Amino acid sequence: MNWANWFSKKLSIFRILGIPVTLDYSWFIIFFVYSWTIAVVYLPNNAPQVTKLSSWMLGVITSLLVFISVLIHELGHSLIAQKEGIKIKGITLHIFGGLAYLESEPKTALAELKIAIAGPVASFLLSGLFYLLTLILLKTPHKALDQAFLHLSQVNFLLACFNLLPAFPMDGGRVLRAILWYFDKSYEKATRLTIVFGFVFSVALVALGIVNLLGGYNTIIGFWALLGGFLIVRLLNQLPPDLITTPGKKTRQSKIKQKPVKEVMTKKFTAIRPNVTIKEVMAIYEKTPAKTFLVVQDERLHGVLFMTDIEKLTELEQTNTVVSKLMRVVSQEYFVTQDLSIQEAINLLNNNTLEHLAVIDSDSLVVGALSLREIYLTKLG
Numbered sequence: 001m002n003w004a005n006w007f008s009k010k011l012s013i014f015r016i017l018g019i020p021v022t023l024d025y026s027w028f029i030i031f032f033v034y035s036w037t038i039a040v041v042y043l044p045n046n047a048p049q050v051t052k053l054s055s056w057m058l059g060v061i062t063s064l065l066v067f068i069s070v071l072i073h074e075l076g077h078s079l080i081a082q083k084e085g086i087k088i089k090g091i092t093l094h095i096f097g098g099l100a101y102l103e104s105e106p107k108t109a110l111a112e113l114k115i116a117i118a119g120p121v122a123s124f125l126l127s128g129l130f131y132l133l134t135l136i137l138l139k140t141p142h143k144a145l146d147q148a149f150l151h152l153s154q155v156n157f158l159l160a161c162f163n164l165l166p167a168f169p170m171d172g173g174r175v176l177r178a179i180l181w182y183f184d185k186s187y188e189k190a191t192r193l194t195i196v197f198g199f200v201f202s203v204a205l206v207a208l209g210i211v212n213l214l215g216g217y218n219t220i221i222g223f224w225a226l227l228g229g230f231l232i233v234r235l236l237n238q239l240p241p242d243l244i245t246t247p248g249k250k251t252r253q254s255k256i257k258q259k260p261v262k263e264v265m266t267k268k269f270t271a272i273r274p275n276v277t278i279k280e281v282m283a284i285y286e287k288t289p290a291k292t293f294l295v296v297q298d299e300r301l302h303g304v305l306f307m308t309d310i311e312k313l314t315e316l317e318q319t320n321t322v323v324s325k326l327m328r329v330v331s332q333e334y335f336v337t338q339d340l341s342i343q344e345a346i347n348l349l350n351n352n353t354l355e356h357l358a359v360i361d362s363d364s365l366v367v368g369a370l371s372l373r374e375i376y377l378t379k380l381g
Contacts, residue, residue, distance in 0.1 A: 019078055021071065024094035034066065035059040042151060047144040054144060062148045069126050069156050070098040073163070076122030077102075077115055077171075084111040109182035109190075116174035123160035127153045167232050168198035198236055205229030261345050261370055262338035265359045269369035271296040274303070274324035278310055282318060294358050295327045299365040301358045303327035304334050335360050338367055345370055 011023045039059030043050050050058070070093060077100045078088045089101035106112040130153035137146035164172040173194050180190035209226025212218050271294045272281055281293065285307070293305040305327045313321060328334075335358040336345050349357065349372050356371035 016071075016075070017079070019075070019088045020090040022090060022092045024092055027067075027093050031063055031067070034063040038062045038148070038151070043144055043147060046147040050144040058144055058148050062151060065152055066155055067093055067098075069123065069152065069159065072126060073119045073123045073159060074098045074100040076118035080115045080118040081106075084115065086111075086115075105187075109178045112174060112181065113178035116171045116178060119171050120160040120164050123156045123163070127156035127160065129153075130156060162228065165201065165228070165232075166197065167201035168194040169235050170198070170232065173198050195236065198232060202229045202232035202236065205232065259342055260339045261336055261342060261359055262368070264342060265338065265368035265370045267368045269294065269356070271366070272305065272323055273297050274322070274327065276323055278313060278318040278321045278323065278326060279315075281305065281310065281323060290356075292356065294356075294366070294369060295323055296358070296366050301330050301335055301360065301364075301366050303329050334358060335366075336370065337361070346372065 011025065013021055013023055015021065035056070036059065039052075039056040043055045043058060071091065074091045078091065081088060081100070081102050084106060086106065087103040089103055091098060091100045102115075106115055130149045133149040134146055134153060137149065140146070163170050164175070166172040166176045168174065168177060168191075176197070177190045177194040180193055181187055184190060205225045206229035209222045209224075209229060212222025212225065270284060270288050270290065272284065274295050274297055284293075291307050294301060295303040295305055302324070305323055309326055309328075310318070313326075333348065336348060338359050338361055345357065349370075356369050358366050359368040359370050361367045
């Protein structure tokens with residue numbers, strides 16, 4: 001099983017206020033772990049009288065409320081974005097929390113500030129609500145429920161505080177960008193500065209985590225600092241290539257993206273034949289490094305060869321193995337037709353693990369190749 005592809009899949013669950021909500025399959029892992037932690041560790045330690053059945057029921061309910069809280073946080077961003085005229089593609093809940101996908105960036109610094117701050121404000125309000133419920137139940141026999149609400153109050157407070165870290169693309173980083181954008185009047189400069197600051201901040205968090213864990217200082221702080229640093233790096237890595245482009249220029253780019261792929265594809269690309277050995281491919285790789293190679297014969301796409309698959313072979317196996325034995329057979333995700341829109345090709349490239357796609361004509365013959373780099377350098381730069 002290809003675990004990377006499995007984790008990238010999403011499950012549509014419902015729509016709320018017209019916004020589609022999906023679950024990353026990785027969410028099920030953290031949901032189980034969280035429920036187990038609440039049921040087996042947190043509640044027995046803080047409410048010893050609770051039965052195992054009640055503990056597990058509260059564990060599951062508390063976990064659901066945690067992710068409902070995350071959903072409300074993302075809805076806070078989404079609703080304000082909609083008021084600013086920005087469409088929402090959807091909200092995804094995943095192993096690290098949640099993410100609202102905006103169709104475009106805010107057009108003004110004030111709009112950016114309002115959208116960025118809406119999520120943390122929603123979380124602070126939820127924290128206050130759950131704390132109020134904690135106080136109401138404090139002098140009642142419902143000790144376990146009281147502790148569950150206290151935990152939810154703390155989680156929402158920490159969620160708001162964590163998101164306000166001044167590291168792009170966290171909410172705090174977007175607040176920082178809005179402030180820089182407002183005073184400097186340059187969207188592009190503000191975005192560059194906050195991305196750089198976000199990267200530096202993430203490195204600092206990772207370093208703090210490593211020092212605490214290896215130095216034996218504070219294990220909890222070390223773990224969360226390390227996790228937070230890696231999360232920010234992951235989010236930075238997922239930023240679209242055209243993020244720094246000003247909103248006005250993006251409007252022009254959106255028109256370009258409706259044009260066909262044949263206008264940006266390259267006819268100069270490295271293709272390998274299915275009957276050559278992997279050792280010969282490695283000789284090609286030394287001259288033109290790539291993560292993937294298109295396997296083509298008689299102008300037809302036979303498959304795609306991944307360097308990650310080659311790296312699993314020994315030198316002897318590389319000598320004795322031909323490409324056709326190791327390549328992955330052709331599937332829809334590996335090619336596009338030359339008349340497909342650039343936007344659809346971009347979506348495909350963003351959602352798979354390929355470096356580039358084969359471009360075919362109406363006769364299914366390979367006429368070129370396409371990568372995000374070519375798209376943005378030739379037309380969208």
